[in-house]
Amino acid sequence: MSTQLRTYLDPATLPFPFCPGCGHGTILERLDQALARLDVDPAKLVLVSDIGCSGLSDAYFATHAFHGLHGRSVTYATGLKLANPDLQVVVLMGDGGCGIGGHHLINAARRNIGVTVVVFNNLNYGMTGGEHSVSTPPAAVTSTTPLGQLERPMDIAGTVAVNGASFVARTSTFDTTLTDVLVRALENDGFSLVDVWELCTAYFAPANKLSRKAMAETMTTLGFRSGILVDEPRPEYAKAYRAQHAGILGEPALLARGLEVRHEATLDRRLSWLFAGAAGKRIGSAAGALARGAVLSGLWATQRNDYPVTVRTGYSLSEIILSPDPVLFTGVATPDVVLDLSAEGHARVAARIAGLPRGARVYRSPDVPETETEADVITLDFAGTGWARKKESWALMAAARALRDTDAYPVEALREAVGAGGAATEALAAVDAGHALAEVG
């Protein structure tokens, strides 16, 4: 399909449906000429259109077409390009789309995704009745600024230029070199935007006496330079992504990390644990190690964590259920074992500790407040070990100590469970120290 084509327009659909004197048809004709000059394969060309009068455009071309929601055209174009970097993707959008979808424009420019955005910038919303847009100049009268526009217009071309677009031009439908500019935009491998100013003959031009001359004066008054503003090729995102990841292509993905049962558990009933500590003190990882050790011993385990939205501050709770049979419900109402390790966690679980029955066990650090409870309370003597300052290890130590008392499964399984971790040596030492941990007093 790469034979030289005279036109990409579908003759059966013409003429264009635009108002007499509207610039949209001119832009489409210039775009068609630019595509023909580059001999773009129509089977690899996707026109992505936005909402508004310019959104009617794709229907007049015999190419792939994607007509989407208002302001989102750049996101579809990005998805198309990421999935198939061989595509030539051209976005046709108005100044309205640049307003509602400005966030996408900025980020597409930053990313330098290889799409070409042609902005049909007629300074107002033509389809819905001449309301003001982000590009409406100061003092302009529109249906929603009947006494004149008070807002300063968005510099569409300038916005993408400062955010990394590799080709940017501002021009108008009166520019005799518009085809050349569009050719250069299409040739650029990365993100290109051509901001084409034009007359809306239905609304903006008659209401504001906008002419070719007045348009040029408006640009000057606003300090908006015209012509090619940026032409600085840099790596296109879809290609850069593939190049960056070429080294890991073919590596096995997300394999199962199976736990082989190599130890024998003695636990013959469900045993639930509540770890209560502070964020950053390895509460979740200690609880996870306890659960993995159980699975290595042939038990079934669940882990349910609770924490606030903060990261290195606040409480951290973890509920563990160990069982000789599969576990369905993962909640723990009345834990058999509580590891009460810091004030933050304690505040969250004090009421639960108070309600524990006889037979339950609470292993507390001397730091946390004491709570009236019928449960057995064991105060752990971290100070009597070399681990007094290593509070990050206390949860694992307490778990090892409680494991010894409950005899749920062999401590060797817990050692194996932590052995695979990154900080294995210290964790193994913590298990051993915890296993031998004494009570205060």
Next chain:
Amino acid sequence: MRELIDGAEAIARAALHAGCTFFSGYPITPATPILLHLIRELPKVGGTAIQSEDEIASMGFCIGAAMAGARVMTATSGPGLSLYSESVGLAIMGEVPMVIVDAQRMGPATGGATTVAQGDIQFLRWGTSGGYPVIVLAPADVAECYALTRRAFDLAERFRVPVFVATDKETVLGKATVDAASWDEVPVRQRPTAPAGGSFLPYRADPPDGVPLMSPLGGVHLVRFTTSTHDERGRLTRSPVEVDRLNRRLAAKVEDHADEIAMVRADLQSDADTLVVSYGITALAAREAIASARETGLAVSGLTVQSLWPVPEGELRAAMRGVDRVLVPELNLGQYRLEVERLAPDGVQVVGIHRVDGELITPDQIFDAIGAHESPEVA
């Protein structure tokens, strides 16, 4: 061999095994781990995963990629789902095969980021303009996260419609022990694609299926995709005949195949007075409660709904036959109960058990409700 694994990893692995080649998401608790897994893993299989600038862009990227031939997934939670809304409509209108994971957290608005909930159940079904149907699957545990994500990919290809996996914070972030035998390798079909030769109309769909064959943008056929009401060629139309045909087809292609989509886990007893209808994580508490009730000599039935939308009406009606009372535990103030109520035979009492305090409904709560003679509604 067993694994201690969370729902996020199960979902990501299912996506990889289902042939997912494109993922885009925006960081949000509790869906973020799915994004992280696929950012790392998808490039290994030649796919692309990208963090977008916002949730609207996540959907836009996915829809564009899907129409270029990729198999796509995204994952979010309530606030993100709210931003997905307009694009869900686009995916329905343009008939985009895609999987959307909703890891539910407590709403409304930002709500509780790290708090479990099941508050999106009606929103998932009715969350975009026009009211046209989508498919929603709800895994109860980690193993089902894997199976139902695979099923979601298959249904997305089958019906060219967004398929949601409605899970929750506890299931996605909580770890469970899964036996190797429990991973259900649900088959996932290849994309039904138009043959290379001959004429092609992008939205021509023949009865009885009503699902058009696909051809990628950039493929052998010129494809016209549109957000607007269109004819078979993908051109805007206002012809009442064509408009009516399209809209009815968009509804019928899902609703007429409700039986094919339906997935439930029925555990019925013929002499039961009470039926417990549950879904998602609440089903685990329901199953424990039912087992406990039976141990005390009570006859009680359970129905876990895995395919929430379209509502498996036949299965629900059959399960309700002969019972006096239906309990519907939900982590909301009664959403799916509305569907159960409209299907309940005359005289059958439908009772909700609700929790919106951030805690899970416990087996004890459901057990007590099963045993109660009077309406045990928990506010």
